[in-house]
Amino acid sequence: MSDTASPEVPQSTQRRHEVNQSPIARLERMIEIRLVEDRIQDLFAQGLVSGTTHTSQGQEAVAVGLAAATRATDFVCCTYRGHGHALALGMPPAVVLGEVLGRQIGCMGGVGGSMHLSDPDVGLLPTFAIVGAGTPVAVGAALQFATKKTDGVALSVFGDGATNIGAFHEGLNLAAVWNLPVVFVCENNLYGEYSPLESTTAVTDIADRAASYAMASEIVDGQDVDAVQASIARAVARARSGGGPTLVEAKTYRYVGHSRSDKAPYRKDGELEQWLARDPIELFAGQLLASGELNPDALDAMRHRQLQLIDEAQERVLASPTAAIPRMFENILSPSHS
Amino acid sequence: MSDTASPEVPQSTQRRHEVNQSPIARLERMIEIRLVEDRIQDLFAQGLVSGTTHTSQGQEAVAVGLAAATRATDFVCCTYRGHGHALALGMPPAVVLGEVLGRQIGCMGGVGGSMHLSDPDVGLLPTFAIVGAGTPVAVGAALQFATKKTDGVALSVFGDGATNIGAFHEGLNLAAVWNLPVVFVCENNLYGEYSPLESTTAVTDIADRAASYAMASEIVDGQDVDAVQASIARAVARARSGGGPTLVEAKTYRYVGHSRSDKAPYRKDGELEQWLARDPIELFAGQLLASGELNPDALDAMRHRQLQLIDEAQERVLASPTAAIPRMFENILSPSHS
Amino acid sequence: MNQAISLAISEEMDRDASVVVFGEDVAVAEGPFKTSEGLLAKFGPERVRDTPISETAFLGAAVGAAMTGLRPVAEIMFIEFMGVAFDQMVTEAALMHYLSGGRYEVPMVMRASVGSGLGFGCQHSQTLERWMLGTPGLKLAVASGARTAYGLTKAAIRDNNPVVILEPRTLYGQRENVDIGDESIIPLGTAEVVRAGTDVTVVALGQTVSVALEAADSASWSGEVIDLLSLMPWDRSTVLESVRRTGHLVIVEENQRSGGWGTEIASVVANEAFGVLRAPIHRITAPDVPVPYGPELEKRFLPSAAYVQEQVSSLLSTKKSPSSWWEELV
Amino acid sequence: MNQAISLAISEEMDRDASVVVFGEDVAVAEGPFKTSEGLLAKFGPERVRDTPISETAFLGAAVGAAMTGLRPVAEIMFIEFMGVAFDQMVTEAALMHYLSGGRYEVPMVMRASVGSGLGFGCQHSQTLERWMLGTPGLKLAVASGARTAYGLTKAAIRDNNPVVILEPRTLYGQRENVDIGDESIIPLGTAEVVRAGTDVTVVALGQTVSVALEAADSASWSGEVIDLLSLMPWDRSTVLESVRRTGHLVIVEENQRSGGWGTEIASVVANEAFGVLRAPIHRITAPDVPVPYGPELEKRFLPSAAYVQEQVSSLLSTKKSPSSWWEELV
Numbered sequence A, B: 001m002s003d004t005a006s007p008e009v010p011q012s013t014q015r016r017h018e019v020n021q022s023p024i025a026r027l028e029r030m031i032e033i034r035l036v037e038d039r040i041q042d043l044f045a046q047g048l049v050s051g052t053t054h055t056s057q058g059q060e061a062v063a064v065g066l067a068a069a070t071r072a073t074d075f076v077c078c079t080y081r082g083h084g085h086a087l088a089l090g091m092p093p094a095v096v097l098g099e100v101l102g103r104q105i106g107c108m109g110g111v112g113g114s115m116h117l118s119d120p121d122v123g124l125l126p127t128f129a130i131v132g133a134g135t136p137v138a139v140g141a142a143l144q145f146a147t148k149k150t151d152g153v154a155l156s157v158f159g160d161g162a163t164n165i166g167a168f169h170e171g172l173n174l175a176a177v178w179n180l181p182v183v184f185v186c187e188n189n190l191y192g193e194y195s196p197l198e199s200t201t202a203v204t205d206i207a208d209r210a211a212s213y214a215m216a217s218e219i220v221d222g223q224d225v226d227a228v229q230a231s232i233a234r235a236v237a238r239a240r241s242g243g244g245p246t247l248v249e250a251k252t253y254r255y256v257g258h259s260r261s262d263k264a265p266y267r268k269d270g271e272l273e274q275w276l277a278r279d280p281i282e283l284f285a286g287q288l289l290a291s292g293e294l295n296p297d298a299l300d301a302m303r304h305r306q307l308q309l310i311d312e313a314q315e316r317v318l319a320s321p322t323a324a325i326p327r328m329f330e331n332i333l334s335p336s337h338s
Numbered sequence C, D: 001m002n003q004a005i006s007l008a009i010s011e012e013m014d015r016d017a018s019v020v021v022f023g024e025d026v027a028v029a030e031g032p033f034k035t036s037e038g039l040l041a042k043f044g045p046e047r048v049r050d051t052p053i054s055e056t057a058f059l060g061a062a063v064g065a066a067m068t069g070l071r072p073v074a075e076i077m078f079i080e081f082m083g084v085a086f087d088q089m090v091t092e093a094a095l096m097h098y099l100s101g102g103r104y105e106v107p108m109v110m111r112a113s114v115g116s117g118l119g120f121g122c123q124h125s126q127t128l129e130r131w132m133l134g135t136p137g138l139k140l141a142v143a144s145g146a147r148t149a150y151g152l153t154k155a156a157i158r159d160n161n162p163v164v165i166l167e168p169r170t171l172y173g174q175r176e177n178v179d180i181g182d183e184s185i186i187p188l189g190t191a192e193v194v195r196a197g198t199d200v201t202v203v204a205l206g207q208t209v210s211v212a213l214e215a216a217d218s219a220s221w222s223g224e225v226i227d228l229l230s231l232m233p234w235d236r237s238t239v240l241e242s243v244r245r246t247g248h249l250v251i252v253e254e255n256q257r258s259g260g261w262g263t264e265i266a267s268v269v270a271n272e273a274f275g276v277l278r279a280p281i282h283r284i285t286a287p288d289v290p291v292p293y294g295p296e297l298e299k300r301f302l303p304s305a306a307y308v309q310e311q312v313s314s315l316l317s318t319k320k321s322p323s324s325w326w327e328e329l330v
Ligand SMILES: Cc1ncc(C[n+]2csc(CCOP(=O)(O)OP(=O)(O)O)c2C)c(N)n1
Pocket: A081, A129, A130, A131, A132, A158, A159, A160, A161, A162, A163, A187, A189, A191, A192, A193, A258, D024, D053, D055, D077, D081, D084
């Protein structure tokens, strides 16, 4: 009935493991994410894509830290701001870019678009375009692990604004009551669309909300990939060992507008600059340079390699046809049964 | 188009004030509630009513304490377990009983039933049959007070089980962010339907959930009408003076099953007896007797008077015709506009 | 009927260890309507779970569990409560297969009790098929008794798509002999001709099936009664084939007139059987009012067998749609 | 169109101090689609409020505010988000007047952007009128441009019932001269004949109105195009009167075929105009698929003027419903 597997898919499993393996690989993945996101913005700006997109420049350390702390057999529920996570978890740039551009090479063959990325090979459930919707779904994935008594963990990634919606509350309570192996990761980037946190949210630290569920919580510097990885790893270890759910709040920032059309006039003076000064890629690169794990030439080479890979990916994407009409009739109902 | 005012309505305003005025009146109202609820159960048991009902024996102190701490110009959102609150706020027994029995004397002329009581004369919005639904509605009533800059207060009454639904979370957050004059009153009777609190709720004290909204909270002995009144009065005073919302948790217990058909086999051993030993009516009567505000004869007379009044009310209800068919076509859309 | 449902679920849980059950008071209390009797005792607390009052959480959890390897059967106590979790049904569950490019499947069942007749008032007595009609990615079926509940429930649990099964609440107590086993499975999307006839096709669903049968059994006309059983997809060929023979179609619905499921059937049949129809398609429905409380009013809300009989007689003799009982009242 | 909406709201806020506006990013940012431009500056933060991402809370708050003395206008950014707050619309707002025995009124407006055409993908591109059809106590209207948005918005704000106004997202940028003032109010429940014709009645709604007009303007047939404007209640007499004259009805819908709003119109007209219709009622809709991403596919999803023209021509010449474009594909 459908061409289920994109030709790129096998590659994602392999890419999935890289971020678990070395700090250098994690830095490189963060660079990749930044470049892909920038590229997506460029392509939109050039009018090569219609529709909308939500990019994540500035938040790369959360995505890569999360991927580094988890396994390919875990499940992850992300949001419309999901390109970074998809890449971090292993989806190849051409598959991400391809979906954003509505091309057949994309993970949905181009009929989904920027908000709908998924890759079963690395446990990425379709990213959620409805705020909060992914949280209970992750709880369900965790229920599956618990019921089958495997040691998998489900992760739910969402923004600060999403913590004001009912699904967040219900999902966390259910996870706590059933003591499920799930980690809730809040990317607190201080804004939900154009609204600053304090105008919509009664607390400053989202982590404080864990107390309503007698749940463990942590606040972590979302610009520090090592810290994110360590924090999520602690939560994941707790979950795997039957210790139940955790709420991890990563303080981070998006450099760009909420979506394609947003110029972010609502930013506070100096705020962007302050966050740019703690850019997660620069911080991590600086650390690796300082420790000698990386030298400036290698860093340069890395940036060039990534740029080239993304140029190549873009080329392949632009060579891939747009979704064909018949594709819109596929995969609506599964023909199979048990 | 419709016979909007039940003939009983003017009486409710008068009855509304009684509970504000004296402890004796409050005791009498509690007795009234108990007797009306018992009567409703009897009538169901006799097969005189079909359908379902949710009574509140054991929780009378919360309803009367709340009424005593508020004004007729405030607004109250209650639940399907609302007979006690409706009576406490002033709705006459015949109007409550009439609606439960589907008679024209009922507040909806008998087309609503037990779960749907309302009385604009005393600020009782239609009681909510969907768990959690009344919480944001109360926030809206509070918004009205805030916008019009009057000193009214809105109250949202709900059960422990309702604090696991999204509407609770969203409503409390919105009230906090907008700093609205609303008091959230949780009747924690330890069960939601047949499920004990601990099997569905990650915290033991619902009041702890206020922290997620940086909201003031209190736990109060729900069997002590004075304590309830005082606690809600503090919250109401805070709200009236611009101090924002409060979550008040009243620890209480329902002596009867969740609804008509429930025999409550899930109770823990000895639990009912333990709570019966702290019956709110007995406690309060004992207190008033001890202080000399009441003497045993007056108490006896009070009980007899109430029994007689309820017998009379029942007679009037049974003499009132059941809702006529045309009534089901009324009040669906308002014909008016501004 | 409730025993048939418990049994269907129990058999499927036996057959497939990935089938799990959850909902409010479905475990310890064995279901508010006793539709999960014996399940907790037999399958234990990991596979049969009580949930908090969190329809969004547990339907969402069903979606996640279904996508990752379980086959959850979630119970919504009254269909109206779907209103607090609607997103998870129509926007998440329904679209996850599509959104994964066909790579995730969502084998989950959402059961809900529906309908009028028990004095639950206007927020606990609707059927609300209309909320779901037309949702790509969702299947929807409605039981009309113990046998069909058994057959549809088993089909739904084995289906790899999200399936909604509506169970008329008044029928839970109904007793009927049910042949068990795979032969009794009712494939989703198939209707049943439950009574053959030649003058008029009467399509009914859920609680109105017995109403239509009762009307037909003592009527002067020969009615072919079809239990539609599935609404998404619905069995066009069975309905059209019958209408082509009888030349008349009457649809008996429990829901309010506007937007009822019969509009879907009527609009398709009016189009496809144009020229064949010897009278207008006639929908017998409840009026456009909230379900009233009180036994008399509630009884009046649901079309009765006598009313159906009268309406069909009038249609067949005049070839005109008779007016509805409430038209003189409003 | 967005300016017309801002203006309509602004005028009503001037007229009545109890009108308040809230929703996500409607205040400081003046609306994600700039439909509340100038309102915060003019009316201040008490009457124009940004909300958290809490559709249930703020729709519920609208219900409570409306019942107690305000006239809230709440914005749901994309109609799909109604899925997380559906209960407040169809079960609370719609029934509060009834549930108070007529003593509370619920004068609130729920505005939502709808429709395909901007590349937002399948969860942000539907019209979803079908979710609300048949809900007792609710009114529903759909704007088809700046003028009708202005007229309907003002009517909705003055109505004492909960009213849903759907705004096709692609039309926000559309410019049109709008006569302002009370004469431009469009009473809820009335349709407009936007083009007179004799051969066929073409009923359209929202984004399909201009499609139908474009088709009719260069067609070989003489089409009478009706902008339905309101779906609850809908203007039966205008539609029926036209169909009685033309003998043909075509309905042009943006939604998927199954369960679309056209089923309601088709089933009523097929019934009431039986014998008058010279061809089957023909519904031109999108296929039963999620709204696809990508400009070409999304364009194909929505019926085009050329397609409407072709379909109507075929209907009129053959007196048979032409098959839909996708039938050869699926
Ligand atoms: C239920 C729902 N309401 C509103 C929206 C529109 N919306 C999309 S993203 C967004 C902001 C989310 O903010 P946050 O959760 O902080 O995540 P961020 O975008 O900052 O990553 C909003 C309001 C939506 N998609 N779903």
